[in-house]
Amino acid sequence: MGVTMDGALGFEVSVADRVRAIIAEQAMLEPHDVTPGAALSDLGLDSLMLVETLFALEEAFDISVPFNANDPAAGRFDLSTVRAVIAGVEGLIAAR
Amino acid sequence: MRRVVITGAGTVNPLGQDVASSFRALRDGVSAIAALQIADLDRLSVKIGAQVADWQPENHFDRAQLGLLDRHVQFALAAARQAGAQARLTADPGRTAVIMGTAGGGLITSDEAFRAVYAEGRNRVHPFTVPRLMASAAASHISMDLGLTGPAFSVSSACASSNHAIGLAFQMVRSGMVEAAFAGGSEAMLSFGGLKAWEGLRVMAPDACRPFSLGRNGMVQGEGAAVFVLEPREAALARGAGILAEIVGFAMTSDASDIVLPNSDGAARAMAGALADAGLEPGAVDHINAHGTGTAANDRSEAQAIARVFGDRDVPLTSTKSLHGHLIGAAGAVELLAVLLALQEGIIAPTAGYLGPDPDCPVDLVTGAARQADVAVALSNAFAFGGLNAVLALARA
Numbered sequence: 001m002g003v004t005m006d007g008a009l010g011f012e013v014s015v016a017d018r019v020r021a022i023i024a025e026q027a028m029l030e031p032h033d034v035t036p037g038a039a040l041s042d043l044g045l046d047s048l049m050l051v052e053t054l055f056a057l058e059e060a061f062d063i064s065v066p067f068n069a070n071d072p073a074a075g076r077f078d079l080s081t082v083r084a085v086i087a088g089v090e091g092l093i094a095a096r
Numbered sequence: 097m098r099r100v101v102i103t104g105a106g107t108v109n110p111l112g113q114d115v116a117s118s119f120r121a122l123r124d125g126v127s128a129i130a131a132l133q134i135a136d137l138d139r140l141s142v143k144i145g146a147q148v149a150d151w152q153p154e155n156h157f158d159r160a161q162l163g164l165l166d167r168h169v170q171f172a173l174a175a176a177r178q179a180g181a182q183a184r185l186t187a188d189p190g191r192t193a194v195i196m197g198t199a200g201g202g203l204i205t206s207d208e209a210f211r212a213v214y215a216e217g218r219n220r221v222h223p224f225t226v227p228r229l230m231a232s233a234a235a236s237h238i239s240m241d242l243g244l245t246g247p248a249f250s251v252s253s254a255c256a257s258s259n260h261a262i263g264l265a266f267q268m269v270r271s272g273m274v275e276a277a278f279a280g281g282s283e284a285m286l287s288f289g290g291l292k293a294w295e296g297l298r299v300m301a302p303d304a305c306r307p308f309s310l311g312r313n314g315m316v317q318g319e320g321a322a323v324f325v326l327e328p329r330e331a332a333l334a335r336g337a338g339i340l341a342e343i344v345g346f347a348m349t350s351d352a353s354d355i356v357l358p359n360s361d362g363a364a365r366a367m368a369g370a371l372a373d374a375g376l377e378p379g380a381v382d383h384i385n386a387h388g389t390g391t392a393a394n395d396r397s398e399a400q401a402i403a404r405v406f407g408d409r410d411v412p413l414t415s416t417k418s419l420h421g422h423l424i425g426a427a428g429a430v431e432l433l434a435v436l437l438a439l440q441e442g443i444i445a446p447t448a449g450y451l452g453p454d455p456d457c458p459v460d461l462v463t464g465a466a467r468q469a470d471v472a473v474a475l476s477n478a479f480a481f482g483g484l485n486a487v488l489a490l491a492r493a
Binding site for chain 1: 141296297298299300301302311312313314355356357390391392393
């Protein structure tokens with residue numbers, strides 16, 4: 001089971017669902033199309049959309065995602081798949 | 097059409113507060129990139145930059161003037177005065193233009209005003225906030241300070257602003273529309289809000305600016321200004337003025353592709369266009385002052401564009417952004433100083449921060465120490481966000 005947080009309406013929304021919803025909004029897709037195994041590039045996220053997605057994640061979870069567009073590997077934040085992003089966000093929340 | 101020469105140059109930039117000290121730093125490869133000294137640095141992830149250290153505006157302007165001058169205009173005005181003092185123009189002030197480039201205008205003024213009303217809850221800002229933050233303020237103040245009553249305006253094309261400004265001035269002098277021009281650029285956006293905006297793009301380097309190098313990791317911002325006096329070669333010769341260099345060509349293109357990512361086609365067309373405007377073959381070019389921001393994307397794209405224009409021929413290339421930082425709207429103007437150094441003294445300033453060759457950037461980069469070279473013709477590149485490209489071609493006087 002993933003980490004859960006209080007949603008705005010009082011019921012619990014999992015981090016995974018919120019991450020998927022954020023990615024879906026940036027990629028202009030429905031959340032159910034953002035499957036855990038999907039690669040971000042396959043969802044049509046270009047470099048600008050990716051930077052906006054990271055900003056939205058940082059704002060939503062009050063975290064700081066280490067990512068330099070010049071050297072994506074340097075921050076050790078795995079952006080390969082939706083699953084990897086969810087795990088990364090959960091890790092940053094736990095370390096908060 | 098008239099031939100156009102540069103007869104005056106002035107600058108305030110992180111390497112020096114005049115041309116002579118800037119030349120020394122460029123020649124010695126001294127980098128001005130250091131720990132930033134600004135408010136609330138602990139809340140920034142970008143902690144380095146190239147600031148104009150020990151800038152004492154009160155040594156240049158009286159109290160009444162200072163209330164009207166944003167930091168980028170202080171730099172511009174000081175640079176213009178130096179350029180004017182060197183050129184000692186005799187042209188009709190009514191037919192002398194002032195064309196200045198800036199990307200952000202008075203961003204530090206905006207930052208201070210916003211901080212006052214939003215963060216500090218104050219109910220008023222400095223009464224001259226508007227005239228200070230205008231993007232055209234530098235052009236206005238230079239025209240007033242030097243009594244120049246011809247065309248005066250500012251040009252804004254992000255990181256290509258200065259080259260567009262100098263290129264337009266070149267065209268106006270060449271065509272005879274004006275008798276002379278003051279042209280260049282100025283920028284000062286090393287403020288908390290300005291740096292926050294740059295942080296958001298995630299393109300800033302945490303440690304150093306390493307153009308065209310393996311392991312480069314982004315840009316480092318600088319601030320400052322440079323201004324040049326342009327006039328017809330005949331007029332300069334007739335009055336016995338010292339000629340610093342000749343501007344022989346200029347071209348501008350747009351990528352029409354992406355708001356941040358560069359496109360090598362637009363850059364190549366701008367370089368080829370500047371050469372065509374100058375009536376020169378690529379083989380005539382001895383040196384290129386690159387845009388070379390140190391981002392992964394720019395340097396790869398610029399190297400591709402250079403290969404397209406120059407083929408297999410190695411053209412000595414440098415990016416002095418590794419020394420003075422990226423001056424954004426003032427970049428082309430301050431980098432033109434390095435081009436003047438190459439044309440006048442045959443010294444190509446080195447690119448600092450080099451870690452090793454990047455297979456994506458097969459260029460003849462001048463690294464380590466300055467290179468002595470016979471430079472008769474040089475290009476100066478500026479390729480801005482939003483795909484706005486402007487390239488100047490210069491020749492030794």
